[in-house]
Amino acid sequence: MISDLPEDDDSFSLPPRDGGAELHETAAQPTRAWILHPDIRAEASRRLPELRLAEAESLALALPGMEVLGAEVVRLPRVHPGTLFGSGKLAELKAKFHADEVELVLIDGPVSPIQQRNLEKEWGVKLLDRTSLILEIFADRARTREGVLQVELAALSYQRTRLVRAWTHLERQRGGFGFVGGPGETQKEADRRAIDDQVIRIRRQLEKVVKTRELHRSARRKVPFPVVALVGYTNAGKSTLFNRMTGAEVLAKDMLFATLDPTMRGVTLPSGRKVILSDTVGFISDLPTQLVAAFRATLEEVLEADLILHVRDIAHPETAEQAADVADILQSLGVKAETPMIEVWNKLDLLDPTTHEALLAQSTAREGVFAVSALTGEGIATLLEAVSLAFDEEKTDRSLTLGFTEGRKRAWLHAEGVVQDEQPGDDGWTIRVRWTARQEKRYRDLQ
CATH class of the missing domain: 3.40.50.300 (P-loop containing nucleotide triphosphate hydrolases)
Known part of the structure; x- marks a missing residue:
């Protein structure tokens, strides 16, 4: 019941700090969810709202432990700044969610922090917008070290702007990044400092991973x-x-x-x-x-x-x-x-x-x-x-002069099979090549 909710809960849950452990557990009981797609008349879209709703339902079903009880398009003449929906629709949906014992509402679109807080308080449910749902799915899918770190960084960047979170009436935890899980435990400013510290740590770890990926990429260029x-x-x-x-x-x-x-x-x-x-x-x-x-x-x-x-x-x-x-x-x-x-x-x-x-x-x-x-x-x-x-493109002839210290480039040309003739000189080689524009670009990219 709404009377059981705290008046001002500005907490959230940080992701696990080890960054490499398994991040998710499927809840023992499925989360009972309802999906809403706001069709806002004032906002033009190249997509049909019914198909957008179907995509949102597929997104929800891609998340383990989710039971979708219903999905509907809500047509809105305009957005209400504080609650997204008008008072009549709020009351109608509240009755529906209460009757079906809905625990989680997924809104297929952007929801501001204030709207999210007010809707959670009014309906007595947890609420995810499209961004947080996709982040949850990515968190569940990540398997490599780099993938885990990238998702964690994205979630932290998103959470930093949304510290109006979590209601204590939903205690069940499911891992992830706290969007679906239970309430957090810290104050807003402490949360921000903790997030900033986490972001710095993760970026440093990602820099090492990115350097490794660049080394692999450089090796492939050769x-x-x-x-x-x-x-x-x-x-x-x-x-x-x-x-x-x-x-x-x-x-x-x-x-x-x-x-x-x-x-x-x-x-x-x-x-x-x-x-x-x-x-x-x-x-x-x-x-x-x-x-x-x-x-x-x-x-x-x-x-x-x-x-x-x-x-x-x-x-x-x-x-x-x-x-x-x-x-x-x-x-x-x-x-x-x-x-x-x-x-x-x-x-x-x-x-x-x-x-x-x-x-x-x-x-x-x-x-x-x-x-x-x-x-x-x-x-x-x-x-x-x-x-x-x-890859069988038009080829052109070029004459290259390479010093004896540029043996790696010479080896690359031979490995690529573009060398037509090669003559050694006093300071290096004169090499005649026949190659495509793509091969020439790859050669120029060699360091």
Whole structure:
């Protein structure tokens, strides 16, 4: 009951301090949740509210120990600054939550700290907005040291602005970052200092991990293996495609954010050329800025890619909108417009025969588009051929002069197979090469 709630509880729960231990436990009893998608008339959106609600429900079900009792679109003429919803809707929802014994309300959209506090107090439930829900899912998915640290940093950055938290009537703990768990124990200013200390510590640890990743990346630049990165909206089938192309066994489930930590494998293309295929975290609309910032080091694999495969769930009713969201995120990450990209229309197996044939015809008529089913293997051979051709570019001749101290560059040229002729001189070698623009760029990047 609301009468049991404290008048002013400004506490929160910090993540575990070891940073490497298992962060989550599934609750013994599932958390009874209700999902609301506010459809605000004054805010234009390229998404249908009903489909946004369905995506929010998929997000909720991706979190262990969650029982979704109901989901609804709430149409609002405007946002009420203090409570988001009007008084009539507040009372209606309160009665519904009380009757169904709802413990957690998930609001698919941004909720200010004041709105969150007032709604929790009014309804007597725990409340998560879209950002905190995605953070919880990422915390549950992270497996590598880097992934754990990145999620923890993102959560701390988010929590620092939201210290109006936690009600003592929900005592059950479930791990994570305190969004779903029980109340915290410290005062607001002490919390901020603790968060700042944690952020400094985690950033120092991440710097070491990032340096290690950069060393690995530098080592890859020395060998003649281009990088092909899979990107796409979450649950577009990237991991299934990755497994199909590499023979690996990366976790591939019909679940949002099934893959969080990046995975890289070598692939031999039909031409005999070897490439490194990278599976990356899926994108999603309204991806929290904290996550984009925290995962920038991981997503730099995409920035370094020689070729990007944009995997689309072509069977999804909003596949075009999802593709636009992916393009926006790639642009925000700084992916260069000139980076070659192939569009992969995945999940042909989910289409009816008529639509299946129509999309096959469309993809054939469009350059750089290939329709496949990663699940059945349809179209994969053609896609691999296209990837091979992407690296068989126009070649130009160049004459290079290398000193005897530049043996590493000379070795790279020979390993890349671009040396046409080589003559030693008094101070070094004169080398004639024939290479692609991509190879020339990789050579120039060598230190």
